[in-house]
Amino acid sequence: MNRRDEILAAAAEVFAQHGFRGSTTRRIADAAGVNEITIFRQFGSKEALIREAMQYLTQSANLATLPDAPVDPERELTEWGESFIQHLRLRSSIIRKTMSELEERPDMSECASDVPKRASNDLCRYLTALERQGRTADEFEPITAAAMLMGAIFSDAMGREMMPEVFPQPPEKAAHMYARLLLRALGVENRSPRATNKQTKRSKQLSS
């Protein structure tokens, strides 16, 4: 039904602004341009409605993919990071609210961890592939490295609005800078895909 989706979208929007307790059925009905009763007839209860809205949201999320075989790590990681950070920024309000509700209503919002889990998995696989290609100069744990990049991206998406001076400028370049820093931590050369000359003398990696 079209009505159903309108109500679900309105519920998600109101929830993102006001959280669970602040998402009154009145507010959701107004936002959807629908009578309050329709909500109860369609979904039974406020909790069922919001639960369904959350699941709908997490299922409709499609992440950027990383190639199975790394070719140009800096480019690939940057693009992945940019897509991920954009995804988080667009949903920062609802993510904050969901994280806040997690302790009180764990069953309702545990699906929210699917996206970061998948992202971490993908990123770990990619970094491991990099290592297996022999392109990393240093030993490292993929999970730690992935947590570092994802943590930087996540914090940027969550915190930049509140305290922009803490994060690198401009915001559109942030993902690129995080990715570059991570690659340097792993000792990955950023020039050629595989024919990298071995007498690398750590040329300054300028870009932008």
Next chain:
Amino acid sequence: MNRRDEILAAAAEVFAQHGFRGSTTRRIADAAGVNEITIFRQFGSKEALIREAMQYLTQSANLATLPDAPVDPERELTEWGESFIQHLRLRSSIIRKTMSELEERPDMSECASDVPKRASNDLCRYLTALERQGRTADEFEPITAAAMLMGAIFSDAMGREMMPEVFPQPPEKAAHMYARLLLRALGVENRSPRATNKQTKRSKQLSS
């Protein structure tokens, strides 16, 4: 007054569990072992009470300090990171709630950004000092590097409970691992304090 502080502590605790809307004056009064009316006589309103509780909390936070002149970067950064991550972990509930309320009640919780702002400042100063000592092999922006380490630590403190498999094990070593990764990204040798030889040819910076 002793009573005042008891009420403030109870308010902070209830707020950490239930957020602003869930922190009913009844619950706070019960948690403090105090009659509900005492709250209104002491603080005037629920909002004033919780605002005061938040300010009390942020003022009583004392962060670990970084030395002005780096000596043993790996040790110093690790200790700083461990103290910071412990601080965040102990307060993860209240931080989540505060971040969630930020959009609806910005004036009430903007003081919460003081701690991370100070931490970022300290860390940037330390990293800049490292660079000025000539111990970093690569060019880098201190803000980006600081955001990376703080982001990893922040995400770890906020997200590990929800999805432990995404973060490095064991949790007590996480700060150390993040710090080491960051130092490698900056090309900092982790051995000697100053007598580092200049012809660094990116020997693998093994440690541990």
Next chain:
DNA sequence: TGTGTAAGTAAGTGACTACTTGCATTTGGG
């Protein structure tokens, strides 16, 4: 002993909340 201050008890106010009931209206397909 008197007095002021902080605290408690009891009761209640008006506003809001999720949710229900009964009935009228619209809408879309056979």
Next chain:
DNA sequence: CCCAAATGCAAGTAGTCACTTACTTACACA
């Protein structure tokens, strides 16, 4: 055109919320 499902409207229920009023109790201090 008819029927049935979906939706709207009006009203109401029981409960909770922040906050108030009026009065009483406990205690420190002079």
